[in-house]
Amino acid sequence: MRAIFWKELGDHFGKKRFNLMLGLVLVGVLWATFVDTEAMVRSGTGSFYLDLFTTTLGVPLSLLSFLSFFGPIIGITLGFDSINSERTQGTLSRILSQPVYRDAVYNGKFLAGLFTLIMVVLSLGIAAVGVAMFRFGLPPSSDEVLRLIGFGFVTIGYLAFWLALSMTASIFLRNAVASALVSIGIWIGISFFIVFASSAIADRMVPDIEEIEDQARHTNIQLWVGRVSPERLYTEATGTLLDPIGGRFLNPLGVAPERLQGLLLSPVSAGQSLLLVWPHIIALLGMIATLLSVSYVRFMREEIRS
């Protein structure tokens, strides 16, 4: 498997499309960091390193939403043709007639993609924090470091979901173009239309929201349906991790202004925030595991014709 892992890793970093994506995202992140940090230093409040990712002071799109948009594309770029291009090239049957287990091919490809994602997230994170450190002139506190590590981990998990999804598509669909389109289609559907779908379902189930209890039920349903989407899981989890004060609630009803009256708004520790989003992380990992096992079973039982 090691041979496959290294070859795939080399392939990823040698591909034009990947380097283009990486360059684009890197430029975007660096630019946003420059502008955001400047604005933040000028306004001068808050938890610098954490707000850096959620602020819209400098650039109207926060770094977090930037990542939640571009992350899936990077994940899909890495996986959408991983198996089917080998099939169309005719290399799959040649590789599988070498003394390697079939799962070694699959695992090697997934791990190489995952490792690439880790490198991407690490380099983006280090670049952003580095620029910020230069601007702020003070290092992040230990609590901030913990939160940033948690944030990085969840981001890797989020990108890995899209990698797993596009690899699954590449196993089920013989055509690389079809696989890319389906992956992107699922991404758009799951990330954007889930908003409409969740409110439509909530409206249907709780048509009357005059009473405060009904309103709560309506919001809850909307929230739970929305959590089907990994994009929602990701933004909720990272939003909580990056916000020590607001991050003590997950339910927006909890932060309704009238409920906050009399509440002492003190920040919670990183561990407490992590505990709060633990189910999100598990759900995300569970989605990845489901996709991987479905495609794995399919790939292992498939007949490989040349």
Added chain:
Amino acid sequence: MSELLVEADSLVKAYGNFLAVNGLDLRLGEGEVYGFLGPNGSGKSTTILMMLGLTEPTSGGVKVVGYDPVRHPLEVKRQVGYLPESVGFYSDMSGRENMLYTADLNNIRRSEAKKRIDELLGMVELTDAMNQPVGQYSRGMRQRLGLADVLLKRPRVIILDDPTLGLDPTGIQWLLGIIEELSTNQGIAVLLSSHQLQEVQQVCHRVGIMSHGKIVLEGTVAELTAQTASGGFQLVLELLGGDDSLMTALKGLPSVTGCNRVGNNIVVDSNADVRALATATVIASSASLLGASSENRTLEQIYLRYFAGQER
């Protein structure tokens, strides 16, 4: 007795209700070249896939180099080289890089691999092109690279699925020479699936003809000739003149099965070599013999006759 390297016993592969392979038996010994023939869709490729564990048999069993490819795929693949019908390489990598990757997958040490790759690329005459990306290779070069790639792991059995497809005549002769060399000098068992009957006949020790998932005829070419009693030789005599009495004389020769006039030519079918007798007969007659050519197309005739009989 040489060691048996491939043993298939009543092998069956079903796709739904369709039996692609239906009770196939096959034996292949060390140093043997086996010609695997049959029309498209007769189950040759499926059989090969089962031998490599690339698809599971529905019932029956196959043992390759003593192992079951489903249970012990790695032991089998370590010793079996497979050249698929259309062999694929990473087109952005050079021929040499592609082979280095194969060496990695076979756990061959780099230093040893490099030496062996250079040697093999020399053998298949690709030394000049070895650093070019495979995307620029011609079909024949790709096929030759495929052969070198198959031999990299020093296999005991090689399976070639229609290797002559797309090769030019010299390429085909060259490939057949290599196959012969491998089987006689290195004792490699070769399973050669092909449609090029004449070539198969040239190198194969034994031939099996597949039809509807079964081997329907098997044996040496001579045995098959006897089995089908088809007569295998065809002699074309180019004449100036010649009348019916000559035809009768030719028909009367021993082992001649048929005699037809085609324009200036007479085509003599026989199941033994009658060249000497036939030419002598023509010379003794009033006609002048301008030329005589014989095509030894035995296998093709057996094949055609067998499948022609099936159609009806």
